[in-house]
Amino acid sequence: MKNTIFTGMATAIVTPMTADGIDYEALGRFIEFQIENGINAIVVMGTTGENATIEPEDQKEVIRFTVEKVAKRVPVIAGTGTNNTEHVLTNTRNACEVGADAILVVTPYYNKATQNGLYQHFWTVADASTVPVILYNVPGRTGCNLQPKTVARLAEHERIVAIKEATGNMAQMVELMHLCGDKLDVYSGEDALTVAMMAMGGAGTISVLSNVAPKEAVAMTDACKAGDFKTAAKMQCDLLPLTNALFSEVNPIPAKAAVSAMGFGEEHLRMPLTPMEDATRAVLYAEMRKLGINV
Numbered sequence: 052m053k054n055t056i057f058t059g060m061a062t063a064i065v066t067p068m069t070a071d072g073i074d075y076e077a078l079g080r081f082i083e084f085q086i087e088n089g090i091n092a093i094v095v096m097g098t099t100g101e102n103a104t105i106e107p108e109d110q111k112e113v114i115r116f117t118v119e120k121v122a123k124r125v126p127v128i129a130g131t132g133t134n135n136t137e138h139v140l141t142n143t144r145n146a147c148e149v150g151a152d153a154i155l156v157v158t159p160y161y162n163k164a165t166q167n168g169l170y171q172h173f174w175t176v177a178d179a180s181t182v183p184v185i186l187y188n189v190p191g192r193t194g195c196n197l198q199p200k201t202v203a204r205l206a207e208h209e210r211i212v213a214i215k216e217a218t219g220n221m222a223q224m225v226e227l228m229h230l231c232g233d234k235l236d237v238y239s240g241e242d243a244l245t246v247a248m249m250a251m252g253g254a255g256t257i258s259v260l261s262n263v264a265p266k267e268a269v270a271m272t273d274a275c276k277a278g279d280f281k282t283a284a285k286m287q288c289d290l291l292p293l294t295n296a297l298f299s300e301v302n303p304i305p306a307k308a309a310v311s312a313m314g315f316g317e318e319h320l321r322m323p324l325t326p327m328e329d330a331t332r333a334v335l336y337a338e339m340r341k342l343g344i345n346v
Contacts, residue, residue, distance in 0.1 A: 053212040055236055056153045056183055057126050058254050059272040061092035062261040063099040065307050066113060067316030073109060075116055077316030082120045084315070088265035091255065091272075093121055096146075097130035097155060098192065099259055099303040104321035107142060115149035128257075132157035132187060136172050140179050153183040155215060155257070160193035166201045177210045184210050189217040189240055199227040206234035215240040215257045221247065228252055242268075242294045246287045249275035259302055260294050263309045264342055293342065296335040300327055305335050312336065312346040 062085050067077035085093060095117040096102040096110050105113070114129045121127050129151035131142035139156060146154050156176055158169060177184045186205065190196040196218065205211050214231070216224055217240025224244075228237060228251050239248035242260040249255065249272065261268035267290060274283035297305045304320065308327040311318035318326055327335070336346045 052233060053209070053235060054183070055254060056128065056185070056213060057092035058236075059091035059276060060255055060261050060265070060269045061094050061126075061128065061238070061257045062090050062265060062268075063094040063097040063257050063259060064117075065262055065303055065310050065315075066096070066100040066105065067310070068101075068319045068321070069317050070319060073105075073113055074316045074319075078113070078116065079120050081310065081315040082117060085261070085265055086121070086124055089269040090125060090261060090265050091269070092126040092128055093117060094128045094130065094155060094257055095151075097257075098157070098189075099262070099306055100130065101303060101321055101324070102130050103133075104324075107138075107145065110142065111145040111149060114146050114151055118150040126152040128153045128155050128185065130155045130157070130187075131176075132159075134159040134162050136175060139172075139176050143176055143180050147181045151182060153185060153212075154180055155185045155187050157187040157189060158193045158195045158197050160195060163193070163195040166198055169195070169197055170201055170204055173205050173211065174208055177205075177208045180210055182210070183212040184208075185238070186211060186214040187217070187240070188214060191217070191219070199223060199230050202227060203230040203234070206231050212236060213238060213254070216248075217241055219244065224248065225251065242297075243287070243291060245271060246275060246280060246283045249283070250280050259297055259306050260290065262306045263297065263313070263339060263344065264290065264293060267342065293335075293338040296331070296338045299331040299334065305331065308332055309335060309339060309346075312339070313344065 129146035
């Protein structure tokens with residue numbers, strides 16, 4: 052097995068913004084909130100961070116700021132994926148330059164690719180990276196499924212060390228663990244499947260939920276790491292209503308609404324994302340209050 056980037060719970064953080072740009076003051080406070088509540092890693096410029104609508108130079112500065120703010124207390128993983136391999140290479144070089152500890156690279160979306168195309172895409176990116184690479188498979192967003200056999204081939208690259216698996220398909224996850232579990236770490240990309248994945252040998256979760264409830268999310272993965280899956284399963288079930296509320300509209304709309312309500316910046320989203328609808332917002336806030344979060 053290659054070196055593990057983190058075990059447990061990583062937050063794919065939102066990016067606080069205003070109409071004028073990135074809100075670095077709110078971002079800094081939010082990073083401190085995450086670390087104070089025990090999070091095991093920070094993922095910046097992922098889907099939840101709205102990387103698709105942030106220009107490359109701004110992405111680079113957000114990653115730089117996050118690396119400096121975190122100051123090696125936990126690993127910083129930078130999202131660098133797009134559907135253009137050359138753009139991914141640029142983003143990857145930028146992330147490496149400003150000190151990211153690892154990169155997270157999503158499968159190309161819209162134009163998709165064959166399995167051979169995916170293999171060449173990720174291998175090329177890994178060759179260009181100077182830090183470990185986490186593959187990211189989320190076919191519900193990309194329309195492109197990175198098959199376990201392809202992941203097994205990619206696991207032969209020395210810098211491809213993990214995968215964030217967000218298919219929601221447990222049979223595929225079992226096959227992935229069977230083919231690759233001794234070659235790379237598998238992280239759940241589905242908050243509702245954290246305990247199930249870790250019970251199968253997964254290393255943890257890259258989470259949306261932990262934006263809002265980091266302490267509770269970390270306690271769940273800590274229980275898994277201790278082998279107490281009964282307690283962890285109870286925590287998973289208790290957190291399910293909030294998890295569902297955070298995905299009641301397309302991510303990161305609810306997460307941004309929640310984090311803003313907690314006092315970390317404005318609820319500003321870049322189009323085509325729009326503010327949360329009143330009905331789903333009411334459910335989200337109600338579930339947050341049940342956990343003692345003042346909104």
